[in-house]
Amino acid sequence: MDKIYIKQLLESEGDEVKLTEKKAAILVAAIEIFAEKGYAATSTSEIAKQAGVAEGTIFRHYASKKELLLAIVKPGIMKLAIPYFASQVVEDVFGQGNNSFEDILREFIYNRIDFAKKNVPMIRIILQEIAFHTEMQQALKSTFLSEVYPKVEELIVDLQQKGHIKSVPIDTTIRFIITTVLGFILHQYIFSTNATFNEEVEVEHVIDLIMDGIQKS
Amino acid sequence: MDKIYIKQLLESEGDEVKLTEKKAAILVAAIEIFAEKGYAATSTSEIAKQAGVAEGTIFRHYASKKELLLAIVKPGIMKLAIPYFASQVVEDVFGQGNNSFEDILREFIYNRIDFAKKNVPMIRIILQEIAFHTEMQQALKSTFLSEVYPKVEELIVDLQQKGHIKSVPIDTTIRFIITTVLGFILHQYIFSTNATFNEEVEVEHVIDLIMDGIQKS
DNA sequence: TAATAAAGTGAGTAATCACTCACATTGTTA
DNA sequence: TAACAATGTGAGTGATTACTCACTTTATTA
Numbered sequence A, B: 001m002d003k004i005y006i007k008q009l010l011e012s013e014g015d016e017v018k019l020t021e022k023k024a025a026i027l028v029a030a031i032e033i034f035a036e037k038g039y040a041a042t043s044t045s046e047i048a049k050q051a052g053v054a055e056g057t058i059f060r061h062y063a064s065k066k067e068l069l070l071a072i073v074k075p076g077i078m079k080l081a082i083p084y085f086a087s088q089v090v091e092d093v094f095g096q097g098n099n100s101f102e103d104i105l106r107e108f109i110y111n112r113i114d115f116a117k118k119n120v121p122m123i124r125i126i127l128q129e130i131a132f133h134t135e136m137q138q139a140l141k142s143t144f145l146s147e148v149y150p151k152v153e154e155l156i157v158d159l160q161q162k163g164h165i166k167s168v169p170i171d172t173t174i175r176f177i178i179t180t181v182l183g184f185i186l187h188q189y190i191f192s193t194n195a196t197f198n199e200e201v202e203v204e205h206v207i208d209l210i211m212d213g214i215q216k217s
Numbered sequence C: 001t002a003a004t005a006a007a008g009t010g011a012g013t014a015a016t017c018a019c020t021c022a023c024a025t026t027g028t029t030a
Numbered sequence D: 001t002a003a004c005a006a007t008g009t010g011a012g013t014g015a016t017t018a019c020t021c022a023c024t025t026t027a028t029t030a
Helices: A003-010 A019-035 A046-053 A055-062 A065-081 A090-094 A101-118 A120-129 A134-161 A170-190 A201-211 B003-010 B021-037 B044-051 B057-060 B067-080 B091-094 B102-117 B120-129 B132-161 B170-190 B198-211
Strands: none
Touching: A003 A065, A019 A046, A019 A055, A019 A065, A019 A120, A046 A055, A046 B044, A046 B170, A055 A065, A065 A134, A101 A120, A101 A134, A101 A170, A101 A201, A134 A170, A170 A201, A170 B170, A170 B198, A201 B170, B003 B021, B003 B067, B021 B044, B021 B067, B021 B120, B044 B057, B044 B091, B057 B067, B057 B091, B057 B170, B067 B120, B067 B132, B102 B120, B102 B132, B102 B170, B102 B198, B120 B170, B132 B170
């Protein structure tokens, strides 16, 4: 984890973030330790020590330990919730393209796999801490409801009208797809021990199960 | 949450648990506060205060704060991982009965819904803390691998041989079923705000999606 | 009932916590 | 270069932490 990664992670759509060496070091150390031990069990002195910085320097940049957490985690939540965030592929996927849903699903899954691979500690922190911090819950909920849900809803209604997918309630359909993809990704890339597996084959299985279920027809 | 609930929760297969009033009060308070604020952010003095007990009394019964957590959470993990634990329905579900897989799945889902409804704080604690405590991870892993996995594997192999379900790898199939059911239950009963919904209808949708996927055939 | 064990108490303790602040260093602008 | 602002420092602070222990109360057994 280096300074450039941190910059990219914390920047959301255009607004440049200026980082001194020490500030970047604090963020790197905080992400690492928060992910490993959890926010509540991490002391600011430990972060300072690992960052090679005086404890006071942390509070020069962040008013409190919690603000440091939120500075790390809020951009992460946005990029977790919004696939293709600030990417030109958005239109391809959620737009009115003529790709099959299967292709859209495949692209979505690979995109989230890519994100997961590059952001294991960040995802760990979000998973571990979201239960305790309403700010995080609200950030996730509001970005999902404003940026993701409407587009997905549009797509699904469209597919239902065309007769491509079942008329199961939209929320149920979305929850089904998200939990299946999330379950796969968390299991393989976040919780995973080290088990080797054929990524492409496994992704096709996931797609097949979402599209057709387990039943042999 | 009362003393009887606590007793049932902490007893696993036959071994009686003896609880004084104060000890039960400690457990009740600890479950409540751990679920709400998380283990690390909960102080033993707070537990003692809410339980109406001197702080020393906690350490009379539990050698450390962590031992208190594990005393609560270990039986919970077993009962979470093992459906129908210490129940006579086991054979019905995982045995060689002639129920259709759909019926087995339905019974499994309702059983886990029932468990979830009765154990919201316990499930919250497990979800929130399992990332930080290897003892919990190992307890879940070992009970799942020894008590659940073999039976489910047997069932799925059997169904695959009979041609009822696809020959997707067993682990993939199991993960798909568990994440879908878990996603539904966590969303509706653990994270849920208050949204009313028709449970029976929703369960049938979940079963349908697992069996047949989203695609219209 | 007397003796012993178990359960309960709460003041006390050393360690650690997040955070402050007066001061030092470095960077920027006039 | 002089003046000022931004960044960095680390000893210090009061509050809180998990846990201890000498002691009291309650339950059990002889």
